[in-house]
Amino acid sequence: MKLYWTRGTCVLAVLIALEDAGASYDSYHVAFKDREQRGAAFLKLNPKGRVPALETDRGILTEVPAILAYIAQTYPDADLAPLDDAFAMGEIHAFNAYLCATVHVAHAHRVRGERWADETSSHEDMQRKVPETMAACFDLIEKEMLRGPWVMGDRYTICDGYLFTICQWLEGDSVDIARFPKIEAHAKRMAARPATQKAVTFWSP
Amino acid sequence: MKLYWTRGTCVLAVLIALEDAGASYDSYHVAFKDREQRGAAFLKLNPKGRVPALETDRGILTEVPAILAYIAQTYPDADLAPLDDAFAMGEIHAFNAYLCATVHVAHAHRVRGERWADETSSHEDMQRKVPETMAACFDLIEKEMLRGPWVMGDRYTICDGYLFTICQWLEGDSVDIARFPKIEAHAKRMAARPATQKAVTFWSP
Numbered sequence: 001m002k003l004y005w006t007r008g009t010c011v012l013a014v015l016i017a018l019e020d021a022g023a024s025y026d027s028y029h030v031a032f033k034d035r036e037q038r039g040a041a042f043l044k045l046n047p048k049g050r051v052p053a054l055e056t057d058r059g060i061l062t063e064v065p066a067i068l069a070y071i072a073q074t075y076p077d078a079d080l081a082p083l084d085d086a087f088a089m090g091e092i093h094a095f096n097a098y099l100c101a102t103v104h105v106a107h108a109h110r111v112r113g114e115r116w117a118d119e120t121s122s123h124e125d126m127q128r129k130v131p132e133t134m135a136a137c138f139d140l141i142e143k144e145m146l147r148g149p150w151v152m153g154d155r156y157t158i159c160d161g162y163l164f165t166i167c168q169w170l171e172g173d174s175v176d177i178a179r180f181p182k183i184e185a186h187a188k189r190m191a192a193r194p195a196t197q198k199a200v201t202f203w204s205p
Numbered sequence: 206m207k208l209y210w211t212r213g214t215c216v217l218a219v220l221i222a223l224e225d226a227g228a229s230y231d232s233y234h235v236a237f238k239d240r241e242q243r244g245a246a247f248l249k250l251n252p253k254g255r256v257p258a259l260e261t262d263r264g265i266l267t268e269v270p271a272i273l274a275y276i277a278q279t280y281p282d283a284d285l286a287p288l289d290d291a292f293a294m295g296e297i298h299a300f301n302a303y304l305c306a307t308v309h310v311a312h313a314h315r316v317r318g319e320r321w322a323d324e325t326s327s328h329e330d331m332q333r334k335v336p337e338t339m340a341a342c343f344d345l346i347e348k349e350m351l352r353g354p355w356v357m358g359d360r361y362t363i364c365d366g367y368l369f370t371i372c373q374w375l376e377g378d379s380v381d382i383a384r385f386p387k388i389e390a391h392a393k394r395m396a397a398r399p400a401t402q403k404a405v406t407f408w409s410p
Contacts, residue, residue, distance in 0.1 A: 047345060048303070056292060058292040059296075061292070061296065065270070065298055066295045067299075069294065069295060069298050070292065070294070073294060074291045086278035087264070087266070090274060090278075091271075092271075093268065093270055093275075093298075094266055094272075097268035097270050097271055097302070097306075100302055100305070100306045101268070104306070105306060109322075115338070116314045116321070116338065117322075117327060117330040117334055118334060119326070121324070121326060121330075122322060122324075122326065122331065125323060125324045125326075125327040126321055126322050129321060129322055133320065133321065140253065
Protein backbone atom coordinates (compact mmCIF):
# COMPACT_ATOMS: atom_id res chain seq x y z
CA MET A 1 0.00 0.00 0.00
CA LYS A 2 1.05 3.55 -0.68
CA LEU A 3 -0.60 6.52 1.01
CA TYR A 4 -0.75 9.85 -0.78
CA TRP A 5 -1.02 12.41 1.97
CA THR A 6 -0.45 16.02 2.94
CA ARG A 7 0.64 17.48 6.26
CA GLY A 8 -2.08 19.21 8.27
CA THR A 9 -5.01 17.60 6.41
CA CYS A 10 -7.67 15.05 7.42
CA VAL A 11 -5.19 12.36 6.38
CA LEU A 12 -4.14 12.20 10.05
CA ALA A 13 -7.16 9.95 10.70
CA VAL A 14 -5.78 7.48 8.16
CA LEU A 15 -2.23 7.67 9.55
CA ILE A 16 -3.57 6.85 13.03
CA ALA A 17 -5.64 3.90 11.74
CA LEU A 18 -2.64 2.51 9.83
CA GLU A 19 -0.57 2.72 13.03
CA ASP A 20 -3.40 1.09 15.00
CA ALA A 21 -3.53 -1.72 12.44
CA GLY A 22 0.22 -2.21 12.45
CA ALA A 23 0.12 -1.87 8.67
CA SER A 24 3.27 -1.43 6.65
CA TYR A 25 2.96 1.04 3.79
CA ASP A 26 4.83 3.48 1.62
CA SER A 27 3.88 7.13 1.52
CA TYR A 28 4.14 10.08 -0.82
CA HIS A 29 3.69 13.66 0.36
CA VAL A 30 1.54 15.72 -2.01
CA ALA A 31 2.67 19.37 -1.86
CA PHE A 32 -0.46 21.51 -1.61
CA LYS A 33 1.76 24.62 -1.54
CA ASP A 34 2.80 23.81 -5.13
CA ARG A 35 -0.80 22.84 -6.10
CA GLU A 36 0.57 19.35 -6.79
CA GLN A 37 -2.89 17.89 -6.04
CA ARG A 38 -4.22 19.63 -9.19
CA GLY A 39 -1.26 18.59 -11.35
CA ALA A 40 -1.61 16.09 -14.20
CA ALA A 41 0.39 13.33 -12.49
CA PHE A 42 -1.70 13.33 -9.33
CA LEU A 43 -5.02 13.80 -11.16
CA LYS A 44 -4.23 10.70 -13.20
CA LEU A 45 -3.94 8.81 -9.92
CA ASN A 46 -6.87 10.51 -8.15
CA PRO A 47 -9.09 12.56 -10.48
CA LYS A 48 -10.68 14.22 -7.42
CA GLY A 49 -7.41 16.06 -6.81
CA ARG A 50 -7.58 15.50 -3.07
CA VAL A 51 -5.88 13.58 -0.30
CA PRO A 52 -5.91 11.03 1.18
CA ALA A 53 -5.61 8.48 -1.61
CA LEU A 54 -4.56 4.95 -0.73
CA GLU A 55 -3.02 2.92 -3.51
CA THR A 56 -3.57 -0.82 -3.09
CA ASP A 57 -2.85 -3.81 -5.32
CA ARG A 58 -6.51 -3.62 -6.42
CA GLY A 59 -6.53 0.12 -7.16
CA ILE A 60 -7.01 3.47 -5.46
CA LEU A 61 -9.29 4.22 -2.52
CA THR A 62 -10.29 7.77 -1.58
CA GLU A 63 -12.44 9.48 1.09
CA VAL A 64 -11.49 9.17 4.76
CA PRO A 65 -14.57 7.16 5.88
CA ALA A 66 -13.98 4.64 3.08
CA ILE A 67 -10.27 4.24 3.78
CA LEU A 68 -10.90 3.84 7.52
CA ALA A 69 -13.52 1.14 6.87
CA TYR A 70 -11.10 -0.59 4.49
CA ILE A 71 -8.32 -0.63 7.09
CA ALA A 72 -10.69 -1.99 9.75
CA GLN A 73 -11.88 -4.79 7.46
CA THR A 74 -8.40 -5.61 6.11
CA TYR A 75 -6.82 -5.84 9.58
CA PRO A 76 -9.55 -7.55 11.64
CA ASP A 77 -7.08 -8.56 14.36
CA ALA A 78 -6.59 -4.87 15.20
CA ASP A 79 -10.26 -4.83 16.27
CA LEU A 80 -10.91 -1.32 14.96
CA ALA A 81 -14.62 -1.86 14.25
CA PRO A 82 -17.41 -4.35 15.14
CA LEU A 83 -17.38 -5.73 11.60
CA ASP A 84 -20.08 -8.38 12.05
CA ASP A 85 -22.60 -6.15 13.82
CA ALA A 86 -24.64 -4.33 11.15
CA PHE A 87 -26.19 -1.83 13.57
CA ALA A 88 -22.92 -0.98 15.33
CA MET A 89 -21.24 -0.58 11.93
CA GLY A 90 -24.14 1.66 10.90
CA GLU A 91 -23.42 3.87 13.90
CA ILE A 92 -19.73 4.04 12.95
CA HIS A 93 -20.52 4.91 9.34
CA ALA A 94 -23.02 7.54 10.53
CA PHE A 95 -20.51 9.18 12.86
CA ASN A 96 -17.81 9.26 10.19
CA ALA A 97 -20.29 10.55 7.58
CA TYR A 98 -21.17 13.41 9.93
CA LEU A 99 -17.49 14.34 10.31
CA CYS A 100 -16.91 14.09 6.56
CA ALA A 101 -20.07 15.71 5.16
CA THR A 102 -20.99 18.23 7.89
CA VAL A 103 -18.01 19.04 10.15
CA HIS A 104 -15.20 18.94 7.57
CA VAL A 105 -17.47 20.88 5.18
CA ALA A 106 -18.19 23.53 7.84
CA HIS A 107 -14.44 23.92 8.42
CA ALA A 108 -13.70 24.07 4.69
CA HIS A 109 -15.73 27.28 4.37
CA ARG A 110 -12.87 29.11 6.11
CA VAL A 111 -10.18 28.32 3.55
CA ARG A 112 -11.94 26.80 0.54
CA GLY A 113 -14.85 29.20 0.01
CA GLU A 114 -14.03 29.44 -3.70
CA ARG A 115 -15.50 25.98 -4.08
CA TRP A 116 -19.01 27.34 -3.47
CA ALA A 117 -19.00 31.07 -4.29
CA ASP A 118 -17.06 33.53 -6.45
CA GLU A 119 -17.18 36.90 -4.65
CA THR A 120 -14.62 37.96 -2.05
CA SER A 121 -17.44 39.32 0.11
CA SER A 122 -19.05 35.84 0.14
CA HIS A 123 -15.77 34.20 1.15
CA GLU A 124 -15.38 36.70 4.01
CA ASP A 125 -18.97 36.06 5.10
CA MET A 126 -18.30 32.31 5.12
CA GLN A 127 -15.08 32.81 7.10
CA ARG A 128 -16.90 34.88 9.73
CA LYS A 129 -19.48 32.12 10.24
CA VAL A 130 -17.05 29.20 10.66
CA PRO A 131 -16.56 29.65 14.45
CA GLU A 132 -20.36 29.46 14.86
CA THR A 133 -20.90 26.43 12.61
CA MET A 134 -17.93 24.49 13.97
CA ALA A 135 -19.02 25.19 17.57
CA ALA A 136 -22.54 23.99 16.72
CA CYS A 137 -21.14 20.75 15.27
CA PHE A 138 -18.95 20.13 18.31
CA ASP A 139 -21.82 20.96 20.66
CA LEU A 140 -23.86 18.21 19.00
CA ILE A 141 -20.95 15.75 19.21
CA GLU A 142 -20.39 16.66 22.90
CA LYS A 143 -24.03 16.30 23.90
CA GLU A 144 -25.38 13.59 21.61
CA MET A 145 -22.65 11.51 20.02
CA LEU A 146 -19.50 10.99 22.07
CA ARG A 147 -20.33 8.25 24.57
CA GLY A 148 -17.01 8.06 26.38
CA PRO A 149 -14.40 7.06 27.06
CA TRP A 150 -14.32 6.44 23.27
CA VAL A 151 -16.74 7.73 20.65
CA MET A 152 -18.68 4.46 20.57
CA GLY A 153 -18.35 3.78 24.32
CA ASP A 154 -15.98 1.24 25.83
CA ARG A 155 -14.67 0.15 22.47
CA TYR A 156 -12.00 2.10 20.57
CA THR A 157 -12.87 2.31 16.85
CA ILE A 158 -11.98 4.07 13.60
CA CYS A 159 -14.20 6.96 14.76
CA ASP A 160 -11.76 8.02 17.49
CA GLY A 161 -8.80 8.98 15.34
CA TYR A 162 -11.11 10.83 12.94
CA LEU A 163 -12.68 12.94 15.70
CA PHE A 164 -9.20 13.66 17.10
CA THR A 165 -8.09 14.76 13.64
CA ILE A 166 -10.86 17.32 13.21
CA CYS A 167 -10.20 18.60 16.75
CA GLN A 168 -6.79 19.71 15.48
CA TRP A 169 -8.54 22.36 13.36
CA LEU A 170 -10.56 23.94 16.19
CA GLU A 171 -7.96 26.47 17.27
CA GLY A 172 -7.51 27.73 13.70
CA ASP A 173 -11.31 27.96 13.44
CA SER A 174 -11.39 30.12 16.62
CA VAL A 175 -13.25 27.54 18.68
CA ASP A 176 -11.94 26.76 22.18
CA ILE A 177 -12.00 22.99 22.75
CA ALA A 178 -12.36 23.68 26.50
CA ARG A 179 -16.02 24.51 25.80
CA PHE A 180 -16.51 20.77 25.21
CA PRO A 181 -15.21 18.87 28.26
CA LYS A 182 -15.96 15.36 26.99
CA ILE A 183 -14.33 16.05 23.64
CA GLU A 184 -11.34 17.69 25.30
CA ALA A 185 -10.88 14.65 27.56
CA HIS A 186 -11.19 12.39 24.52
CA ALA A 187 -8.50 14.39 22.69
CA LYS A 188 -6.17 14.03 25.70
CA ARG A 189 -6.91 10.30 25.85
CA MET A 190 -6.09 10.01 22.15
CA ALA A 191 -2.92 12.09 22.49
CA ALA A 192 -1.62 9.71 25.16
CA ARG A 193 -1.66 6.73 22.79
CA PRO A 194 1.68 5.81 21.18
CA ALA A 195 0.01 5.18 17.80
CA THR A 196 -1.44 8.69 17.84
CA GLN A 197 1.90 10.21 18.85
CA LYS A 198 3.71 8.47 16.02
CA ALA A 199 1.10 9.58 13.47
CA VAL A 200 1.00 13.18 14.75
CA THR A 201 4.79 13.51 14.66
CA PHE A 202 4.81 12.36 11.03
CA TRP A 203 1.85 14.60 10.08
CA SER A 204 2.57 17.86 11.86
CA PRO A 205 3.58 20.80 9.64
CA MET B 206 -38.06 -0.53 11.54
CA LYS B 207 -39.53 2.90 11.08
CA LEU B 208 -38.22 5.36 8.52
CA TYR B 209 -38.53 9.08 9.15
CA TRP B 210 -38.53 10.64 5.73
CA THR B 211 -39.51 13.68 3.69
CA ARG B 212 -40.69 13.85 0.10
CA GLY B 213 -38.17 15.20 -2.41
CA THR B 214 -35.10 14.63 -0.21
CA CYS B 215 -32.13 12.24 -0.41
CA VAL B 216 -34.29 9.72 1.48
CA LEU B 217 -35.22 8.28 -1.94
CA ALA B 218 -31.94 6.33 -1.90
CA VAL B 219 -33.06 4.63 1.33
CA LEU B 220 -36.56 3.94 0.00
CA ILE B 221 -35.07 2.24 -3.06
CA ALA B 222 -32.69 0.13 -0.95
CA LEU B 223 -35.52 -0.95 1.36
CA GLU B 224 -37.55 -2.02 -1.70
CA ASP B 225 -34.50 -3.82 -3.11
CA ALA B 226 -34.08 -5.64 0.20
CA GLY B 227 -37.75 -6.58 0.43
CA ALA B 228 -37.76 -5.05 3.91
CA SER B 229 -40.98 -4.37 5.76
CA TYR B 230 -41.03 -1.12 7.69
CA ASP B 231 -43.23 1.64 9.00
CA SER B 232 -42.74 5.22 7.94
CA TYR B 233 -43.40 8.71 9.21
CA HIS B 234 -43.37 11.76 6.95
CA VAL B 235 -41.53 14.71 8.51
CA ALA B 236 -43.11 17.95 7.25
CA PHE B 237 -40.25 20.28 6.26
CA LYS B 238 -42.83 22.92 5.25
CA ASP B 239 -43.84 23.15 8.94
CA ARG B 240 -40.17 22.99 10.09
CA GLU B 241 -41.10 19.75 11.88
CA GLN B 242 -37.47 18.56 11.54
CA ARG B 243 -36.43 21.36 13.94
CA GLY B 244 -39.29 20.71 16.40
CA ALA B 245 -38.69 19.29 19.88
CA ALA B 246 -40.31 15.92 19.17
CA PHE B 247 -38.16 15.16 16.13
CA LEU B 248 -34.97 16.59 17.65
CA LYS B 249 -35.42 14.21 20.58
CA LEU B 250 -35.41 11.36 18.09
CA ASN B 251 -32.67 12.77 15.81
CA PRO B 252 -30.77 15.72 17.31
CA LYS B 253 -29.33 16.50 13.87
CA GLY B 254 -32.78 17.64 12.77
CA ARG B 255 -32.48 15.96 9.39
CA VAL B 256 -33.88 13.07 7.41
CA PRO B 257 -33.49 10.21 6.82
CA ALA B 258 -33.54 8.66 10.27
CA LEU B 259 -34.12 4.92 10.56
CA GLU B 260 -35.47 3.69 13.89
CA THR B 261 -34.45 0.12 14.65
CA ASP B 262 -34.84 -2.08 17.72
CA ARG B 263 -31.25 -1.10 18.63
CA GLY B 264 -31.74 2.65 18.17
CA ILE B 265 -31.61 5.33 15.48
CA LEU B 266 -29.39 5.38 12.42
CA THR B 267 -28.82 8.54 10.38
CA GLU B 268 -26.85 9.58 7.25
CA VAL B 269 -27.67 8.02 3.89
CA PRO B 270 -24.34 6.15 3.40
CA ALA B 271 -24.67 4.57 6.86
CA ILE B 272 -28.30 3.51 6.41
CA LEU B 273 -27.54 2.05 2.97
CA ALA B 274 -24.63 0.03 4.39
CA TYR B 275 -26.86 -1.14 7.25
CA ILE B 276 -29.56 -2.35 4.84
CA ALA B 277 -26.99 -4.17 2.69
CA GLN B 278 -25.50 -5.93 5.73
CA THR B 279 -28.88 -6.72 7.34
CA TYR B 280 -30.36 -8.22 4.15
CA PRO B 281 -27.40 -10.13 2.69
CA ASP B 282 -29.68 -12.26 0.47
CA ALA B 283 -30.59 -9.10 -1.47
CA ASP B 284 -26.93 -8.95 -2.58
CA LEU B 285 -26.75 -5.15 -2.48
CA ALA B 286 -23.02 -4.97 -1.68
CA PRO B 287 -19.93 -7.27 -1.80
CA LEU B 288 -19.85 -7.45 2.00
CA ASP B 289 -16.84 -9.74 2.35
CA ASP B 290 -14.57 -7.90 -0.08
CA ALA B 291 -12.84 -5.09 1.82
CA PHE B 292 -11.56 -3.32 -1.28
CA ALA B 293 -14.88 -3.49 -3.16
CA MET B 294 -16.65 -2.24 -0.02
CA GLY B 295 -14.08 0.56 0.21
CA GLU B 296 -14.99 1.59 -3.34
CA ILE B 297 -18.69 1.59 -2.42
CA HIS B 298 -18.08 3.66 0.72
CA ALA B 299 -15.91 6.07 -1.30
CA PHE B 300 -18.56 6.56 -3.98
CA ASN B 301 -21.30 7.16 -1.42
CA ALA B 302 -19.06 9.49 0.61
CA TYR B 303 -18.48 11.55 -2.55
CA LEU B 304 -22.23 11.85 -3.14
CA CYS B 305 -22.86 12.73 0.51
CA ALA B 306 -19.96 15.09 1.26
CA THR B 307 -19.29 16.70 -2.12
CA VAL B 308 -22.29 16.39 -4.48
CA HIS B 309 -25.12 16.76 -1.93
CA VAL B 310 -23.16 19.62 -0.33
CA ALA B 311 -22.73 21.37 -3.70
CA HIS B 312 -26.48 21.09 -4.30
CA ALA B 313 -27.31 22.33 -0.80
CA HIS B 314 -25.70 25.68 -1.55
CA ARG B 315 -28.72 26.52 -3.72
CA VAL B 316 -31.36 26.24 -1.00
CA ARG B 317 -29.49 25.98 2.31
CA GLY B 318 -26.91 28.74 2.00
CA GLU B 319 -27.83 30.04 5.46
CA ARG B 320 -25.92 27.09 6.89
CA TRP B 321 -22.61 28.61 5.81
CA ALA B 322 -23.11 32.37 5.41
CA ASP B 323 -25.38 35.14 6.70
CA GLU B 324 -25.65 37.75 3.94
CA THR B 325 -28.26 37.60 1.18
CA SER B 326 -25.58 38.55 -1.34
CA SER B 327 -23.55 35.48 -0.32
CA HIS B 328 -26.58 33.20 -0.69
CA GLU B 329 -27.23 34.60 -4.17
CA ASP B 330 -23.57 34.11 -5.09
CA MET B 331 -23.76 30.49 -3.91
CA GLN B 332 -26.96 29.94 -5.90
CA ARG B 333 -25.36 31.28 -9.07
CA LYS B 334 -22.45 28.85 -8.72
CA VAL B 335 -24.50 25.67 -8.15
CA PRO B 336 -24.97 24.83 -11.88
CA GLU B 337 -21.17 24.99 -12.28
CA THR B 338 -20.29 22.92 -9.20
CA MET B 339 -22.97 20.29 -9.83
CA ALA B 340 -21.90 19.97 -13.47
CA ALA B 341 -18.27 19.54 -12.37
CA CYS B 342 -19.30 16.77 -9.94
CA PHE B 343 -21.34 14.97 -12.57
CA ASP B 344 -18.55 15.36 -15.12
CA LEU B 345 -16.22 13.54 -12.72
CA ILE B 346 -18.81 10.81 -12.09
CA GLU B 347 -19.39 10.43 -15.85
CA LYS B 348 -15.71 10.24 -16.78
CA GLU B 349 -14.09 8.56 -13.78
CA MET B 350 -16.58 6.77 -11.53
CA LEU B 351 -19.59 5.24 -13.26
CA ARG B 352 -18.38 1.98 -14.78
CA GLY B 353 -21.64 0.83 -16.35
CA PRO B 354 -24.08 -0.65 -16.63
CA TRP B 355 -24.16 -0.05 -12.86
CA VAL B 356 -21.95 2.27 -10.83
CA MET B 357 -19.64 -0.54 -9.76
CA GLY B 358 -19.80 -2.40 -13.09
CA ASP B 359 -21.82 -5.55 -13.68
CA ARG B 360 -23.06 -5.68 -10.13
CA TYR B 361 -25.98 -3.56 -8.88
CA THR B 362 -25.22 -2.10 -5.45
CA ILE B 363 -26.39 0.48 -2.89
CA CYS B 364 -24.51 3.11 -4.95
CA ASP B 365 -26.99 2.95 -7.82
CA GLY B 366 -30.09 4.17 -6.02
CA TYR B 367 -28.07 6.94 -4.39
CA LEU B 368 -26.72 8.25 -7.71
CA PHE B 369 -30.23 8.05 -9.19
CA THR B 370 -31.55 10.06 -6.23
CA ILE B 371 -29.12 12.92 -6.69
CA CYS B 372 -29.86 12.93 -10.44
CA GLN B 373 -33.42 13.96 -9.50
CA TRP B 374 -32.04 17.34 -8.39
CA LEU B 375 -30.18 18.18 -11.60
CA GLU B 376 -33.06 19.90 -13.37
CA GLY B 377 -33.72 22.16 -10.37
CA ASP B 378 -30.00 22.91 -10.28
CA SER B 379 -30.11 23.96 -13.98
CA VAL B 380 -27.90 21.10 -15.16
CA ASP B 381 -29.04 19.09 -18.20
CA ILE B 382 -28.49 15.39 -17.55
CA ALA B 383 -28.15 14.89 -21.34
CA ARG B 384 -24.62 16.35 -21.01
CA PHE B 385 -23.70 13.08 -19.27
CA PRO B 386 -24.70 10.17 -21.55
CA LYS B 387 -23.54 7.35 -19.25
CA ILE B 388 -25.31 8.88 -16.25
CA GLU B 389 -28.47 9.52 -18.29
CA ALA B 390 -28.49 5.88 -19.47
CA HIS B 391 -27.97 4.76 -15.86
CA ALA B 392 -30.91 6.89 -14.72
CA LYS B 393 -33.14 5.32 -17.39
CA ARG B 394 -31.93 1.85 -16.38
CA MET B 395 -32.76 2.65 -12.76
CA ALA B 396 -36.18 4.11 -13.66
CA ALA B 397 -37.11 0.87 -15.43
CA ARG B 398 -36.75 -1.18 -12.23
CA PRO B 399 -40.00 -1.94 -10.36
CA ALA B 400 -38.33 -1.27 -6.98
CA THR B 401 -37.32 2.20 -8.16
CA GLN B 402 -40.78 2.90 -9.54
CA LYS B 403 -42.44 1.94 -6.26
CA ALA B 404 -40.04 4.10 -4.24
CA VAL B 405 -40.34 7.09 -6.59
CA THR B 406 -44.14 6.97 -6.55
CA PHE B 407 -44.11 7.03 -2.73
CA TRP B 408 -41.48 9.80 -2.60
CA SER B 409 -42.55 12.23 -5.32
CA PRO B 410 -43.94 15.57 -4.11
